[in-house]
Amino acid sequence: MPKGDASKGELKTPSCRFCHGSNGIASQASYPNLAGQQQKYLYDSMLAYTNDMRIGPMATMMKGQLQNLTSQDIADIAAYYSEMK
Amino acid sequence: MPKGDASKGELKTPSCRFCHGSNGIASQASYPNLAGQQQKYLYDSMLAYTNDMRIGPMATMMKGQLQNLTSQDIADIAAYYSEMK
Numbered sequence: 001m002p003k004g005d006a007s008k009g010e011l012k013t014p015s016c017r018f019c020h021g022s023n024g025i026a027s028q029a030s031y032p033n034l035a036g037q038q039q040k041y042l043y044d045s046m047l048a049y050t051n052d053m054r055i056g057p058m059a060t061m062m063k064g065q066l067q068n069l070t071s072q073d074i075a076d077i078a079a080y081y082s083e084m085k
Numbered sequence: 086m087p088k089g090d091a092s093k094g095e096l097k098t099p100s101c102r103f104c105h106g107s108n109g110i111a112s113q114a115s116y117p118n119l120a121g122q123q124q125k126y127l128y129d130s131m132l133a134y135t136n137d138m139r140i141g142p143m144a145t146m147m148k149g150q151l152q153n154l155t156s157q158d159i160a161d162i163a164a165y166y167s168e169m170k
Contacts, residue, residue: 026123026126028123028125029123029124029125029126030123030125030126030129031123031126032122032123032126032130033121033122033123033126036118037117037118038111038113038114038115038116038117038118039114040113040114040115041111041114041115041116041117041118044115044143045117048139048140048141052140053139053140053141053144054133054138054139054140055133055137055138055139055140056133056138058129059138
C-alpha cells in the first residue's frame with residue numbers, strides 16, 4: 001500500500017461524499033460509514049472493487065466510481081477517511 | 086432483512102471478537118471496525134460473504150465464520166454492532 005496523504009485524499013473525495021457523507025457517516029443504511037475506519041481495510045476494500053473481488057450492483061457502482069483513481073489516490077482517500085473522527 | 090435483536094446478537098459474536106475486537110474496533114488494520122457501522126450494510130456485507138459476492142482469502146475466511154448462521158443470526162449480529170458506540 002502506498003503511503004497515504006489525508007490532505008490530498010480530501011481533494012479526491014467529492015464523489016464519495018454523496019453516499020458516504022461529508023462527515024464520513026453514510027446517508028443511507030445500505031452504505032458504510034467510513035469515518036475512522038481502518039486505513040488498510042479501506043485501501044484493500046477499494047482495490048477489491050477495482051479487481052472484481054466484490055460482486056453485485058453496489059460493487060459495480062463502486063468499481064465505476066474508482067475506475068480513474070490510481071493506487072496512490074486510493075491510499076490518500078483511505079488516509080483521509082481513517083483519520084476522520 | 087429480519088429485524089435484529091442486539092442482545093441476542095451479542096451472544097453470537099464470540100468468534101467475531103478475535104479480529105473485530107470486543108469493542109468493535111479491529112485488532113489489525115486489515116480488518117474493519119464494526120462499532121457503530123450501518124446495520125443494513127453490516128447485514129448485506131455478511132450475506133455477500135455467504136453468497137460468494139466477496140472473493141479472496143479474507144472473504145473465504147469470513148464465509149467459513151458465517152456458514153452456520155441463519156439470516157436471523159446475521160441480523161442480530163448487525164443490530165449488535167450497529168448499536169455499539
